[in-house]
Amino acid sequence: MNLSFSIIVPVYNRPQEIEELLESLCQQDFSDDFELLIIEDGSKHTCAVEVEKYQSKLNIKYFFKANSGAGLSRNFGMENATGNYFIILDSDVLVPKQYLKVVKQALESNFTDVYGGPDAAHSSFTPLQKAINYSMTSVLTTGGIRGKKKAVGKFQPRSFNLGLSKKAFEKTKGFAALKAGEDIDLTFRLWENGFETQLIAEAFVYHKRRSSIQQFFKQTFAFGTARPQLNKRYPETAKITYWFPSLFILGLDISLIALLFGYWQGIALYVIYLGFLFVDALFQTKNLRVALLSIVTSMTQFMGYGLGFLESQFFPKVEE
Template sequence: MFFSVIIPLYNRPQEIKELLETLVQQTYKHFEVLVIEDGSKLDAADIVKGFTDQLDLRYYVKENGGQGFARNYAFERAKGDYFIIFDSDCLIPPDYLQIVNDSLATHWLDAYGGPDAAHESFTPTQKAISYAMTSPFTTGGIRGNKKAIGGQFHPRSFNMGLSRAAWQKAGGFKITRLGEDIEYSIRIHSFGFKIGLIPEAKVYHKRRTNLAQFYKQIHFFGRARINIYKFFPDTLKLVHFFPAAFTVFLIFMILSNIFYPPLGIFFNIILALIIMLIFFHAWWKNKSLKIALLGVVASFIQLTAYGLGFMQDFWKRIVLKKQVPTL
């Protein structure tokens, strides 16, 4: 199997350096790398050039069009039998490509996704964010489970692969962000291609370096779920309303404490139980008191940011039926 590793890049020279360093260390060597500089103001040309004698590497520069269309640009130029997509803020374990090759040889998938985890070098905040994005109490762990709570497993584009045949049949990304990977996964599946999780094919995903950036990203994810609904209405499940329900719960808790304290006490007890559950689970997973505390904060940000983004576009695009430009 010859792999084409595709990496869209936007203003992240240091991140791409670290990612390429991990690709140099791959034990499976039959692959090429395509880096697509998507209109960056802070480009990585000099950094990427430093790896051309260590990797089968091509570097392209295009006008900014978003990550989905940057991947399409790479698909059209890739030579591989199978395309693998990474976000530029990922670190790849040295046996990743070997794991994928062996898995596809024994259990073929036309498209796959893999889980993400926190690397030991990550900051406590990054580890807490990683916990919030993989915890069963926030996302339901859907990014690393074969059986998603909301139904069919959908690969996420930070760690995703698809065969050349799937691309040729389904085409590339139709939207460039706002849930572009889930829309693409659903479309590939609609053509009868087999999609699944390779649990061992994990990457270390940095995500955001601070909680303010994390909030902004997750708010965008909440909006993206409504964008996916506009393409595939039957994919909106009850579980997708959970962050919004949690956000409404917090609002009612605050109001009840102000206007009707007896009811506020009841809400406070529920909230305390939720905090304890997340705290002890994060502590058990990370073996760190600091990360556990930050994990509670990150989990609340994950739930409320997603909930607010979801409610914002649900109200605008579904209730009011406003036309919002598709990204």
């Protein structure tokens, strides 16, 4: 298959991030032509100025549309793309210079209609962003098997770093109108239609994610609310492990209450766990501040996902 890449990037009020992404795409060690579609999703603070700066350096198509969410904006981009293989990126990523070359080589040696890649923390990221990245990718948190070769079951790509053939898009109609979990929903429908997915471990991106604890909590809460909805749509995919963050939070509450009555054993287990997490984060990041912040971000992750899951499980909202 003669691959022709179209990179699709939805953006909402993040002009500074887009400029950094565009600069990283200019540095690609890749000789083939590719197009870039920036989809402004009803932003008040557009990236028109930033896009204009790179028009002469990149083949950019810039669109402005009414706000509909990232998933439908990605669909809009794929509908207007001319390539036969779409690469979906979030606006808050930086792309290593070898990225497109790695993707092309991997697909030429083992073609699949869908691929995903992992994420990493760039040296320029803040300590909090590095801590969030640790929490979202560690085997000691709900990040667990994300982007790992030893993942259990078939690999589920995530929309911050995902590739999709034109054929697969036309068959599935792309992303559903979900506020969260739309990439998982798409993966399940791709599998139902017989498309294979693969992890290209070397095709990683630097993912900034959120820049504050409050934003990170809101993001993980949304992830948690999405899972029970997906379980109802695809009951055969439901797993007991999805309850773990909620059980973690409930267990912590019970342990704190027990401590008031002199029973310290429960809290001791949590302290031991956080100690292991700190040591692992320190080993992975080689930074004491990041390791300390990783305790905060991991607890925020458990709290956000766990509470979001419980709310959606027991007090579901009607899907729009």
